[in-house]
Amino acid sequence: xxxxxxxxxxxxxxxxWEENTIETLKKAYPHVRLRRTxxxxxxxxxxxxxxxxxxxxxxxxxxxxxxxxxxxxxTFDSNAEMKILSQQTGPFTKENPFYATVxxxxxxxxxxxxxxxxxxxxxxxxxxxxxxxxxxxxRIPIPSAFAGTNDDEHHSVRLIVFDAPDLSHLPxxxxxxxxxxxxxxxxxVIIACGWQTGNELLxxxxxxAGYTQNKYQTLRQILTNYVDLTTxxxxxxxxxxxxxxxxxxxxxxxxxLGKGAQRYTDWLINEPTVKETLEQFPSVQMDLGELIQxxxxxxxxxxxxxxxxxxxxxxxxxxFSVVSxxxxxxxxxxxxxxxxxxxTLPKLSENGQPIVTLWKREPSRVRLFISPNPHFRxxxxxxxxxxLPLTKNAGGDAYLPLNCPLLMFAVGSGIAPFRAFWQxxxxxxxxxxxxxxxxxLFMGCRTPNDFVYAMELRELTSKTxxxxxxxxxxIPVYSREKMGVKRYIQDAMLxxxxxxxxxxxxxxxxxxxxxxxxxxxxxxxxxxxxxxSCNEYDLTLTQxxxxxxxxxxxxxxxxxxxx
Ligand SMILES: Cc1cc2nc3c(=O)[nH]c(=O)nc-3n(C[C@H](O)[C@H](O)[C@H](O)COP(=O)(O)OP(=O)(O)OC[C@H]3O[C@@H](n4cnc5c(N)ncnc54)[C@H](O)[C@@H]3O)c2cc1C
Ligand SMILES: NC(=O)c1ccc[n+]([C@@H]2O[C@H](COP(=O)([O-])OP(=O)(O)OC[C@H]3O[C@@H](n4cnc5c(N)ncnc54)[C@H](OP(=O)(O)O)[C@@H]3O)[C@@H](O)[C@H]2O)c1
Numbered sequence: 001x002x003x004x005x006x007x008x009x010x011x012x013x014x015x016x017w018e019e020n021t022i023e024t025l026k027k028a029y030p031h032v033r034l035r036r037t038x039x040x041x042x043x044x045x046x047x048x049x050x051x052x053x054x055x056x057x058x059x060x061x062x063x064x065x066x067x068x069x070x071x072x073x074x075t076f077d078s079n080a081e082m083k084i085l086s087q088q089t090g091p092f093t094k095e096n097p098f099y100a101t102v103x104x105x106x107x108x109x110x111x112x113x114x115x116x117x118x119x120x121x122x123x124x125x126x127x128x129x130x131x132x133x134x135x136x137x138x139r140i141p142i143p144s145a146f147a148g149t150n151d152d153e154h155h156s157v158r159l160i161v162f163d164a165p166d167l168s169h170l171p172x173x174x175x176x177x178x179x180x181x182x183x184x185x186x187x188x189v190i191i192a193c194g195w196q197t198g199n200e201l202l203x204x205x206x207x208x209a210g211y212t213q214n215k216y217q218t219l220r221q222i223l224t225n226y227v228d229l230t231t232x233x234x235x236x237x238x239x240x241x242x243x244x245x246x247x248x249x250x251x252x253x254x255x256x257l258g259k260g261a262q263r264y265t266d267w268l269i270n271e272p273t274v275k276e277t278l279e280q281f282p283s284v285q286m287d288l289g290e291l292i293q294x295x296x297x298x299x300x301x302x303x304x305x306x307x308x309x310x311x312x313x314x315x316x317x318x319x320f321s322v323v324s325x326x327x328x329x330x331x332x333x334x335x336x337x338x339x340x341x342x343x344t345l346p347k348l349s350e351n352g353q354p355i356v357t358l359w360k361r362e363p364s365r366v367r368l369f370i371s372p373n374p375h376f377r378x379x380x381x382x383x384x385x386x387x388l389p390l391t392k393n394a395g396g397d398a399y400l401p402l403n404c405p406l407l408m409f410a411v412g413s414g415i416a417p418f419r420a421f422w423q424x425x426x427x428x429x430x431x432x433x434x435x436x437x438x439x440x441l442f443m444g445c446r447t448p449n450d451f452v453y454a455m456e457l458r459e460l461t462s463k464t465x466x467x468x469x470x471x472x473x474x475i476p477v478y479s480r481e482k483m484g485v486k487r488y489i490q491d492a493m494l495x496x497x498x499x500x501x502x503x504x505x506x507x508x509x510x511x512x513x514x515x516x517x518x519x520x521x522x523x524x525x526x527x528x529x530x531x532x533s534c535n536e537y538d539l540t541l542t543q544x545x546x547x548x549x550x551x552x553x554x555x556x557x558x559x560x561x562x563x
Contacts, residue, residue, distance in 0.1 A: 090166060094300055095213070097178055097367035100162035100316065105346040108157045108319065108452035115443075115454040115476050156322040157413055157452050159306065160341055162366065165314040169305055169370050170384055171420035172377040172560070175316055176300035178225065178367040179337035185230065186223045188275030193288040208289055219288065225367075227295040229274045230336055232267075235260035237294050247283035254281055270331045301337040302371065304417035304514065304560060311423035316368075319452065321413040341366070376560040378421055379404040379510050402428050405438040405507040407500065409489055409523050411515025412445055417560060418514065419453055422460060425470055438507055440473045440499070444489035444519065446480040489519065490526040500527070501534035510556055516563040524548060527557075 002017040004010040092098040162175075169175070190202065205217040216222045223229070233241070239258035245251035257264045274295065278284060307317035322342050323335025344364035349355050355363075374382045380400025402425065410418050418441060429435075445451050460470040477492040493500055503509040504527070511527070513520045532544035539547075551557040 088166065092167065092369040094176070094178070094369065095215075097369050098164060098167060099365040100164045100167075100368055102160060102344045102346045102364045102366060103163050103315070104159070104161040104348050104350065104352075105342075105344055106159045106161075106350050108159050109155060109449050111449060113449055113451045113454040115448065115451050115458060115474065154324060155446065155450065156342070157450065158320055158322060158342060159452075160318050160320070160344070160366075161307075161312075161346075162316045162318075162368070163314065163347075164316045164368075167316065167370050169309055169316065170372070170377055170381055171305070171308050171424045172375075172381070172417055173305050173373045174302045174371040175305050175318060175368050176302055176371050177318075177337055177341070178300050179298065179340045180224050181227075181229045181298070181336065182339070183224075185273060185275055186220065188273075189223060189229060189278065189291075190219075190288065192275055192278035192282075193286060193291060195288055208292065211293065222292060226298060227292055228298045229295070230271075231296060232272050233274065233277055235264060238264075240294060241277075241281070241284055241286065244284045244286045245281060246285055247281075250281045250283045254284075270327050270329050271333055298336070300369075302562070304376075304414075304420070305370075306416045306419045308420050308423035308427060310427040317419070319413060319416040319419065373560070375555075376417060376512065376514075376558050378424060379406075382555070398428070399432060399435075401425060402432060402435040403437060405503055405509035406440070407503045407509045407511045408439075408441045409511075409513040409515070409520075410441065410443045411489060411513075411519040411523075412450070414513075414515030414519070414560075414562075415443060415452060416514070418512070419456070421512075422456070422470060426460075429470070434468070438503055438509065439471050440475070440503065441471055442475045442477060442489050442492060444477045444479065444492075444515070447478055448476070448481070451476050451478075488522065490522045493523070493526040493530065497530040497534055500530050504531070504551075505534075508556075510558065511551070512558050512560075514560040517561045520559050520561045524557075524559075 002013060004013040004017075088098055090096070090098070167175075195202070202220045203218050206219050208219065208222060209217045212222055212226050216226050235258045238254050242251050242254035242258060245254055257267055272280065274291075278286075303318040303320055305316055306319045307315055309315075318341075320338050320341060322338045324332065324339070326332055344366060345357070345361055346355060347363035377384070378401035380398070406421075408418050408421070425439075441457070443451060443457075448454070454476075457471065457474050461472075461474050462469075475492055475496070477487055477489050479486050479488055481487075504511065513523050528541065528544040528548045531547050532539050532541055535544070548557065552559075
């Protein structure tokens with residue numbers, strides 16, 4: 001925006017604005033041809049509201065700039081040097097990610113996870129607080145959104161350990177991972193665009209590198225790392241695609257989808273990838289470079305860090321559920337990032353021995369950066385900066401995480417941040433001495449096989465002296481153990497309502513929940529229901545909900561939701 005003074009060199013100001021605007025657009029779209037057609041200055045009628053105002057416009061000039069993507073020369077510069085990432089310097093961000101070596105890549109589900117040794121003992125932990133006895137109450141209705149969507153046999157939850165000496169973080173923080181598209185998807189797009197010239201050409205540095213701010217030098221790198229090849233094309237992109245169709249029937253069909261109406265919604269059911277869309281409409285003759293510029297950027301995925309940097313210095317652990325599902329029309333779809341991570345080659349085997357492959361492959365390096373998450377930190381740590389070295393003097397009250405009673409709810413892969421919590425608490429206990437407070441963890445998962453980290457938790461609850469235990473109780477809740485009976489965390493909460501109410505009301509516990517949005521909503525409703533039924537006053541559900549809302553606003557209830 002610029003202001004022109006009608007009495008003082010109005011057109012000089014205008015011309016300067018126009019020049020700056022064009023320059024800005026050129027920088028923002030280096031590969032887009034800008035066509036400027038400035039219209040004639042035309043008088044316009046002053047609006048009634050501005051008749052007596054000093055602020056008015058009385059002439060209008062329209063500037064038309066064509067920003068339709070034009071041909072991007074895919075010339076290859078064989079002399080260009082490949083950027084080698086020898087030295088990594090922070091701060092690490094989406095634009096400047098850290099390349100972390102994968103140390104270990106481990107399957108976490110399996111028979112070894114049985115927490116109690118016997119599946120029939122679920123929900124029967126040691127007595128938690130003094131005088132509570134589990135009470136049976138009517139069940140809260142449970143939405144069954146995810147019920148049966150995933151195949152138990154193929155459900156996989158994995159732990160990846162990264163070597164990340166240059167990154168500081170606190171329990172509760174996230175790590176953002178920049179995934180890679182599969183070779184099959186990348187090759188599929190290349191071939192569908194008519195590029196069958198082989199890897200040699202595609203692997204040479206190309207002039208499109210400028211488009212990615214020189215982060216990726218070759219076409220193959222750009223397709224692998226920079227653009228989203230799995231999200232179905234949006235209607236406006238389909239409309240551009242239609243202009244390249246040489247077959248009129250296909251063109252009509254694409255334009256129909258481009259209306260974004262019912263046909264588009266039907267088409268979306270199978271979630272077609274870019275490759276599949278190009279294969280569906282083979283008459284679309286589009287240059288690969290032009291296509292790349294129409295695609296959205298591949299976005300980083302967030303993961304709760306599953307380790308404490310005091311417990312595992314120089315490492316970052318993540319625990320993730322591998323996303324794989326079948327569309328209503330029977331097509332198998334796989335999550336981009338979780339399947340990419342699953343395939344990464346670690347440096348060390350599960351038991352810590354170096355892995356030697358016949359073809360001498362280097363361990364994988366994954367691009368990542370930290371996203372601090374002060375809203376889901378241990379009590380007293382929310383104000384600490386994860387970029388500061390973790391010392392006793394870093395600020396906050398070092399004892400607070402140990403002194404506060406904790407009530408934690410983990411659903412499925414939502415166990416991830418709690419592992420960082422219990423590792424941190426272990427280190428703090430070792431340094432500062434143990435404190436006897438209530439720490440209760442509810443874990444909701446499908447079957448005992450899915451109770452990942454059960455062994456670690458068993459260790460932390462099985463000490464002989466009550467004083468030595470990090471957790472006073474760990475309560476597993478299995479949803480698919482008994483045929484036809486779904487049991488969610490919300491049900492178990494009602495069984496333990498007196499204990500939960502006591503932690504909330506008398507012990508001033510901090511409450512944490514992590515998992516899918518629906519499960520956290522369910523847990524929150526169950527908390528409100530417990531407040532209503534255990535409170536000494538005759539509260540309405542709205543009043544109980546308001547109490548929960550207040551706890552959330554005060555930071556006593558903390559949520560980290562995904563999915
Ligand atoms: C703050 C935050 C923290 C997170 N922490 C963790 C964590 O610790 N561990 C973890 O595993 N994940 C975590 N996630 C989720 C993670 O970021 C990714 O979204 C997840 O791993 C999927 O990524 P992907 O690339 O594999 O899948 P994508 O390629 O992004 O595909 C995911 C898409 O698949 C669809 N989908 C998934 N399952 C089904 C289904 N059954 N039926 C139909 N459609 C389905 C969903 O619509 C979703 O849009 C977190 C997310 C956030 C926002
Ligand atoms: N961002 C993402 O897109 C993302 C990331 C991770 C996971 N996911 C998806 O989210 C789902 C959860 O994945 P996961 O592997 O972590 O966990 P999961 O094993 O699928 O689910 C964990 C537990 O939560 C239960 N559950 C389902 N709905 C619930 C509800 N409303 N309230 C309370 N508990 C509920 C499940 O029961 P039942 O299944 O037996 O009903 C199961 O026992 C999967 O479908 C996965 O594909 C998505």
